[in-house]
Amino acid sequence: MKLTPKQLEQFDKDGYLFFPSLFTQQEIKVLTDEVPSLYAQRRPENVREKTGDVVRTNFAAHMYSYPFAKLARHPRMVEPIKALFGEDVYMHQFKINGKQAFDGDVWQWHQDYGTWMNDDQMPEARAMNVAIFLDEVNEFNGPLMFIPGSHQLGVMDAAHDVTTTSYPLWTIEPETIRKLVARGGLVAPKGPRGSMILFHSCLVHASTSNLSPWNRISVYLSLCAVSNHIRRFKRPEYIAHRDFAAIECLPDDCLLKAYDVAVPWKGGTPASALVSAG
């Protein structure tokens, strides 16, 4: 999968690219079949909604789930990012966000790179966000909202919101959002399960709560150019990874066939990955 000049131009302008139905229903089923057992685990990688026991986000499944370990090496996702950065990439962050029926809470307006710069000392915004839909995303189940073009303005001031949801987040103030939306509008890509979005790590985004009876589970992967690896290990490793080895892609059929990949945290998270090391 190569990005065309037109796609590259669109990415520069809007800050994201949408690929409806990039993965087949059969491929996605391999992943969705695995999610309930991941969410049921009592491990620090599962962050639950403040309303109760429903999982808001699961971290680092590629380290302990075989199907997600294969997804993390999928060429349809990795190759265009390598081409865009002109170098190898490593996995900086790996999340399966629940946004579950009835309980899925908001994600406030934020940029990802702000956190990576401030907390992780990632030198530049040379890391790409990827969203892969494990459920259909529609207007009712809290789709991701982007402010097109907002990535062009670099890192914005943010405040640490530790009260709105169960997950502390550096959020951007309303007056800034108002100006950005006046400039670029708002979009919310919607589509069937198996769709993928690539979006710039400075693109401002948010999502509302999910009051619908439909889960909106998505995988969010953040791939960083190897030379741009983080310099500080303040956050636990299961949130901000410290292994900067270049991702080696598996073949295109990897979700449907058996391939040899490591799942080193299968038996539990190593103690070193749970603590700050910087």
Place this chain on the structure above:
Amino acid sequence: MKLTPKQLEQFDKDGYLFFPSLFTQQEIKVLTDEVPSLYAQRRPENVREKTGDVVRTNFAAHMYSYPFAKLARHPRMVEPIKALFGEDVYMHQFKINGKQAFDGDVWQWHQDYGTWMNDDQMPEARAMNVAIFLDEVNEFNGPLMFIPGSHQLGVMDAAHDVTTTSYPLWTIEPETIRKLVARGGLVAPKGPRGSMILFHSCLVHASTSNLSPWNRISVYLSLCAVSNHIRRFKRPEYIAHRDFAAIECLPDDCLLKAYDVAVPWKGGTPASALVSAG
């Protein structure tokens, strides 16, 4: 404005009717110009969001605001309801819901008639809800969501949710919503300011939070058939009115021209309207 046989059939089937741009921009401006001063007032009719000072809902503006007193008598809104019930109607409830930019919180899944039956002893579901858009409603600012056909099933079990938002509400449990949506789907009518929705008082509805920079202020009026007036005055009068006099319509141009209407609470809410009287 008369409802056609096709519209009546659609109302029976879906439980709502949508009239895009029923009021002109000029007519709506008369109303929107009035809202900031209403929301700024410190009176019990203003219920604020739990996050702070932003108004979630304003009650009974037709009793103390001249433009809204005229809206409450507008033939484009009142006449189809009278025709539908085959008798005169009175104003049971009058709200201006803020759903304001950034702060507008969710309204959980509920039916209005359940509350009117239980709290107000309204004998039958012969009261109609009306939503009039004072702002454009789009996919980003928390549009009203309906479960089409859910009105046909009558009053459902509900639990009193006093924690989710600043306004206690009798809400319907997730398992019921799941079944209703599997049966009827979900819709969210969207359109320009000045649009109107008529919806059955048993129609199950909800709306998500508004993270967008666009207010979504709507007037929600509930008109009850006079013979079906409430029997108990448990809730304050500014929430559930006790004056069952038939609404007398003004002419169709009433929002743009001067007409003589009373605004008896202009100087303040009478003490009797603040208390339970049953």
